[in-house]
Amino acid sequence: MKKLILTIVISFSAFCATAQETNKPVINISGHADIYYGFDFNRPFSNERPDFLFNHTRHNEVNLNLGLIQADIDGGFYRGSLGLMVGTYAQYNLAAEQDLLKNVFEAYAGVAIDKERKLWIDAGIFASHIGFESAISSENFTLTRSLLAENSPYFLSGAKITYTPNSKWEFEAGVFNGWQRIQRLSGNTSPALGTRVTHTPTENLTLNWSTFIGNDFPQEDKRMRYFNNLYAQMQLSQKVALILGFDYGSQQEAIESVQAGASRGLEHWYTPIGILRVDFNENWGMAFRGEYYQDQNGVIIEANSPDGFRATGYSINLDRKISQNVLFRIEARQLQNSTPNFLQEGQLVRGNFLLIGSLAITLP
DSSP states (O other), X not given: OHHHHHHHHHHHHHHHHHHHHHHOOEEEEEEEEEEEEEEETTOOTTSXXXXXXXXXXXXXXXXXXXXXXXXXXXXXXXXXXXXXXXXXXXXXXXXXXXXGGTTEEEEEXXXXXXXXXXXXXXXXXXXXXXXXXXXXXGGSSSSSOOHHHHTSOSEXXXXXXXXXXXXXXXXXXXEESSTTOSSOOTTOOOOEEEEEEEEEEETTEEEEEEEEEEEOSOGGGOOEEEEEEEEEEEEOSSSEEEEEEEEEEEEEOOGGGSOTTOOOOEEEEEEEEEEEEEESSSSEEEEEEEEEEEETTOSSSOOSSTTOEEEEEEEEEEEEEEETTEEEEEEEXXXXXXXXXXXXXXXXXXXXXXXXXXXXXXXX
């Protein structure tokens, strides 16, 4: 009996030691800094670029768009992340949040609820499931962000469930505090919902459909918003890649704008985009972007023109990878509205031209 007990104790101790070794979490510390200088040829008096842009927002000054330090933990059946940031991206994009939250890039924890770790629940503040562009500039095809990305959520707060049955499919559904909000708007008691379906039939093609449904106003002026984001990312050859995207959204009219006895209609906005990326070699590359954004009712972008925001955009950027962790980029970008909308020397003009350079450092 003593021998049996001793054998069980030794076996259990060995199991515990193996489990501890297996479950030892992996912690990864990373950082990112994006320093830029941009010259807006409309020469804004305030040195602030148009208010529908949230990245690289300062004119004629060297500034920090995003300085980020992040810790990610992977414990096998649990995971988490904490990212803290500074820069003009945080200043402008989180202006509506409490002071203590304005420098939070990510802060979430998650657990796997199946043995194969295909089903996860995460809660906290995390990157949005919408779109193909990140707040980290070096991860994107272009230096500046598209109108599509700047005017849809970069981050969300709440809880989500993610299911990855295999390498070709991934599904996500979540409950959130609002349209790019950490703290829910005062007077709003309506949770928002979102979904994502990502299909990767081959290693050279990714298809994505993301949605958002919710109210981003106080309850007395409740306006339901319905939003769809679709994109395809294709690796056409070893050196050429293409992204095609399309956003379409609609929102209920404001109550006060509806005549007595009439039903509330929907106001719509949409934006198509295409970005072609060419890598000449491992150190040099460039990208061409064409985009259009129409929001005649000012649902997302409040225009200076009575005809609303109807802008066409073009850009070209040249990239030089100085080392594995350092990327230098320059970009020329033109935005052209159908009617005068951009301010220049106190007057409304149709166009806005930007020339910008950036040095991005990513560690490790």
